Amino acid sequence: MNRNKSNLKMNRVQKNESETNLTTDAYSLINEDKPPDIKYAKENSWVAGVQMFASFLLAGFGMVAASLLLDYVQHWDVFKKVSEVYILVPALLGLKGNLEMTLASRLSTHAHLGHLDTNLYSLVVGNLCLIQCQAVLVGFLAAMAAVAMGWIPEGNFDIHHALLLCASSVLTASSASFVLGLIMIGVIVVSKKININPDNIATPIAASLGDLTTLALLSWIASLLYKSIGTSVILPSIIIIVGASLVPVSGYIAWKNKFTQQALDEGWVPVVSAMVISSAGGLILDHTVSVYKGIAVYQLVINGIGGNMVAVHASRLSTSLHTGQKENNVISNTTKLLLLMVIPGQLIFIYTIGYLRAGHTSTTPMFILIYMSAALLQVFLLLTISHYMIVWMWKMGMDPDNSAIPYLTALGDLLGTALLGIAFSILYAIGDKDSDLGD
Known part of the structure; x- marks a missing residue:
């Protein structure tokens, strides 16, 4: 009996130690594919500075381009007649930006650990499914926030506007995540091939491309859906249903993938x-x-x-x-x-x-x-x-x-x-x- 108690105590201690040491817990499965003696070269500060500064400039001008695009599309009918779209823009861009930058940070780490060379297919599938699941739910969340903030002050709920916002947000988030996910994987793979540290460039590129791409898609999709507003709710409803069905499917695939299980949880x-x-x-x-x-x-x-x-x-x-x-x-x-x-x-x-x-x-x-x-x-x-x-x-x-x-x-x-x-x-x-x- 005492031996069993001591064994249980030892197991609990080992469990606690593993929970506080990510290297031997969450990444134990990931690191099994890592060559045992990888050496990481000391990075030249000036080279790193040039890489980071160039990516900051690119991100900044991408931000300026997104601002100019918003200045242009604000005159479209959908922005004039469905004012909640304005509320949706910063919420969706902010939430999507966080998803893309965490993806870039995560993939940069995998690149340094050598996983892009040994497990590229698994990384691509797992991360695309992960951000698809996250993006669709984030799209719903942003749309609901926009509907609530537009409805509460005026006290006038319009079901057609709500469906338009939800369908536009979900389809935009899903499409942008797929496209940007592929682009970020390409950027990180190429940067490693040409000896550029992806940590220096990936997150600013994700931020700049994310804002511009998401805003362009949102404006275009919302404008197309606006043409059916008041006449039919079928198309927006189909988009919402398909988006909702993607969540459990993509979430299950991400959960079964050793590279994305922890990210889905945290x-x-x-x-x-x-x-x-x-x-x-x-x-x-x-x-x-x-x-x-x-x-x-x-x-x-x-x-x-x-x-x-x-x-x-x-x-x-x-x-x-x-x-x-x-x-x-x-x-x-x-x-x-x-x-x-x-x-x-x-x-x-x-x-x-x-x-x-x-x-x-x-x-x-x-x-x-x-x-x-x-x-x-x-x-x-x-x-x-x-x-x-x-x-x-x-x-x-x-x-x-x-x-x-x-x-x-x-x-x-x-x-x-x-x-x-x-x-x-x-x-x-x-x-x-x-x-x-x-x-």
């Missing part, structure tokens, strides 16, 4: 929590926009760049933990590089905004100084939080590739919006309040 709470955190940032933005007319366009820039930088940092740190690298200091070479990139990156987009006459604020030296201070503080806080959050997740037995990025990008939105509001308040208080700044 990926839901961060995405939903991120939506709540971002909503708090939205409340701050709603207040500041009413006071300072020039803040909206800079909010996109500061949040976009901050989110991309912390996503790269999270992806690289997660990979270093998975591959057993020891350089995990708070102020690491990566942290210094990312902070150094804030100034040239922000300057490029500030002057791009001025050149396109897209903003309402004059770029005075005082504005640049205070705006840059806010941007640097935002990125520094995000990188610091990122370090402690990812290390904590690792110690708790969670995979940071699946959980960290949604929290961090949402915090980036919240911090960026709050700090930008403070920056504009300071500018107003010290007298840098020309006619463009909200007088």
